Amino acid sequence: MPQKFEEYFRCYPVDMMPESIKKEDANYGGKIFLPPNALNKLTMLHIRYPMLFELLNEKENLRTFSGVLEFVAEEGRVYLPQWMMNTLHVQPGSVLKVTNQDVPLGKFVKIEPQSVDFLDISDPKAVLENVLRKFSTLTVNDIIQVNYNDHIYGIKVLEVKPESAFNSICVIETDLETDFAPPVGYVEPVYSKQEKKKPAPSTKNVMGTMAHSIDYVNIAKGAADTVESFHGQGQKLSGKVAKPVKKADVDLEKLIVSGEAAPLTLPFGQLFFGFPLVPPKIDETVGEEPSSSHVFSGQGQSLRQSKKRKDFKQHESPKPKVHSPEVIEID
Structure with a gap:
């Protein structure tokens, strides 16, 4: 012995x-x-x-x-x-x-930092692994001291495995599993769910900053003052009189361009840089009354498709052709 x-x-x-x-x-x-x-x-x-x-x-x-x-x-x-x-x-x-x-070789240790300042360490497990090289044993209820970045941290040993009469383990040349308890004085933050307030529905058409950039008010006024290109009434095949189409009344006073911009919901990965501004084309002939002599204009078409008739008079033959009653010619 x-x-x-x-x-x-x-x-x-x-x-x-x-x-x-x-x-x-x-x-x-x-x-x-x-x-x-x-x-x-x-x-x-x-x-x-x-x-x-x-x-x-x-x-x-x-x-x-x-x-x-x-x-x-x-x-x-x-x-x-x-x-x-x-x-x-x-x-x-x-x-x-x-x-x-x-003392038996250790397999597990649970420690408790004695200050919440220990949470400021970015990688505590790596720091602890480096510090434990200076130790041979860890004993339950011991409060060891660790020096890191010129700051001293106290760490209490809460539990060790395997359990023995010594309540201590050897940490030399062994794989040690480490568990951290919350530091002394640490208070778990309370997270409360925030209720999302739904925006109240607006009774008016509110336009955001895009309306300012394209001058929507003047565009709306110009659209209301456009001249009709076609005059007259429509006819139905049934003979009934067609009802006139009423124009949509646009109340420009209800348009508010000073409000907040409406939320723009886009799919993931899509970007929005604004709508392209395309000015309308102005037709110079708008407003002119069509002349009665040129109500219908165009060119005639022949079934032969060999010659195109430019005018009705040019297509007339100077001498009428005489055909026998037994022969029928189809133009």
């Missing part, structure tokens, strides 16, 4: 390490500094890698787990990150019991 490493050390925060061996980023990790004689004892006991330790405050009965970063501390001392000092409720110079333990 292998023997266990079990020693008592006085604990100090990393900030109190001598400048020659001090590491600034060690405060935001999960590893401790032990003296060189601890390495000799661990080697003699054949403690296998990774070397994981249980840190116990017997006075408060508080514990956590960690790895070791270096064996450079002074004899009888152990240096801890500040968040470990807070977790164990110890002061500089307090006595800690350090024991090596075999």
Whole structure:
């Protein structure tokens, strides 16, 4: 049965390490500094890698787990990150019991950020993956500290799997699934459905900005004043008198061109750049009375289709042809 490493050390925060061996980023990790004689004892006991330790405050009965970063501390001392000092409720110079333990490899961890500022990180999973490289273990109810972009974030460990008596897992060389709980102080936004107000139907013909651009009022007035091209009355084959067609009365006073533009609904992917303005063609002969001598004009057509009659007099033959009664000629 292998023997266990079990020693008592006085604990100090990393900030109190001598400048020659001090590491600034060690405060935001999960590893401790032990003296060189601890390495000799661990080697003699054949403690296998990774070397994981249980840190116990017997006075408060508080514990956590960690790895070791270096064996450079002074004899009888152990240096801890500040968040470990807070977790164990110890002061500089307090006595800690350090024991090596075999912590199971982790498969799952659920964490809870201690501030809503953690939501400002664009990719928290990538940041956490990079930060966990400085940790060897994660223990339930520990509040670790993460330094990202010169901002310190507190993260509490809520749950770990697989479950064990240690309530801790090893995060070295393992595939770890991570779940995030809502940050402390986070309030879920309340979304309310907004009722769309239907526009009230207008009693007048309201024209928008397009009416201004094409001068619709003057076009409507000009259309009402057009001269009729054909005069007379229509006749029915039945002999009944045709009813005259009434003109549509256009009340120009009801046209309002100062209103808002009506919504233009187009299918997806179609753009609208306005209607083309095509001015009407003006007929110069409009308004002239047709002369009685030229009511019907045109050219006649022959069934022979060999010669086109330009005039009725030209088609008359100078001498009448005499035919025998037995011969019939059809023009």
